Amino acid sequence: xxxxxxxxxxxxxxxxxxxxxxxxxxxxxxxxxxxxxxxxxxxxxxxxxxxxxxxxxxxxxxxxxxxxxxxxxxxxxxxxxxxxxxxxxxxxxxxxxxxxxxxxxxxxxxxxxxxxxxxxxxxxxxxxxxxxxxxxxxxxxxxxxxxxxxxxxxxxxxxxxxxxxxxxxxxxxxxxxxxxxxxxxxxxxxxxxxxxxxxxxxxxxxxxxxxxxxxxxxxxxxxxxxxxxxxxxxxxxxxxxxxx
Numbered sequence: 001x002x003x004x005x006x007x008x009x010x011x012x013x014x015x016x017x018x019x020x021x022x023x024x025x026x027x028x029x030x031x032x033x034x035x036x037x038x039x040x041x042x043x044x045x046x047x048x049x050x051x052x053x054x055x056x057x058x059x060x061x062x063x064x065x066x067x068x069x070x071x072x073x074x075x076x077x078x079x080x081x082x083x084x085x086x087x088x089x090x091x092x093x094x095x096x097x098x099x100x101x102x103x104x105x106x107x108x109x110x111x112x113x114x115x116x117x118x119x120x121x122x123x124x125x126x127x128x129x130x131x132x133x134x135x136x137x138x139x140x141x142x143x144x145x146x147x148x149x150x151x152x153x154x155x156x157x158x159x160x161x162x163x164x165x166x167x168x169x170x171x172x173x174x175x176x177x178x179x180x181x182x183x184x185x186x187x188x189x190x191x192x193x194x195x196x197x198x199x200x201x202x203x204x205x206x207x208x209x210x211x212x213x214x215x216x217x218x219x220x221x222x223x224x225x226x227x228x229x230x231x232x233x234x235x236x237x238x239x240x241x242x243x244x
Contacts, residue, residue, distance in 0.1 A: 013207045014049030019090035022056045023097030023108040033182035034096045034140045041203040066117045091210040099141030104149045112156045119160035125221045130161030132218025134210040139171035146171035165205035170198035
């Protein structure tokens with residue numbers, strides 16, 4: 001019987017690349033509570049040899065729209081094409097952002113829309129572009145909505161091709177209504193057992209699944225090739241009987 005690898009020393013994820021996109025509404029150098037949570041996950045990944053990059057999206061002139069380069073659609077500037085290169089070279093993508101009015105903030109939505117712009121492009125295996133990559137979500141706020149906002153982010157990522165491991169989200173909520181944010185003195189955020197557990201589980205599961213996919217060449221290509229489907233291949237699919 002194969003011995004289960006269940007100790008920290010059993011894992012070395014050197015070679016994986018992770019990208020954290022912080023969708024705070026605050027430009028640098030303002031303190032971002034979302035960044036406080038992102039740092040916990042990023043530091044854990046770095047400890048396992050993962051190469052980590054971070055983007056604070058609001059610091060860049062990312063145009064609004066659903067095309068790869070919005071300068072081709074009337075915008076004077078668009079930082080997204082250059083940032084998108086980091087997305088393509090990353091095995092793990094974590095989108096972090098705040099809750100506003102019970103939902104994801106505007107920057108989070110903009111980033112997801114721009115990811116969607118290239119969802120129809122194909123990778124080297126002929127699959128949709130994001131196949132073989134892994135996604136997660138980090139949410140902060142002081143009102144209800146972590147699960148709703150995380151569900152929206154994770155659904156969006158899997159819909160465009162990302163693989164989502166178990167427990168792929170984490171968040172922190174302060175006392176409902178006006179009150180301290182995650183990094184504020186006395187908030188209790190950094191000592192919150194539930195948040196720290198979820199951050200840890202999320203981070204390890206992202207690394208585990210990313211390593212599994214990378215070692216096995218991503219998601220198998222059979223059954224999910226758009227050009228083959230368009231050419232008449234049905235991968236074993238058969239229409240059901242006519243309804244009576």
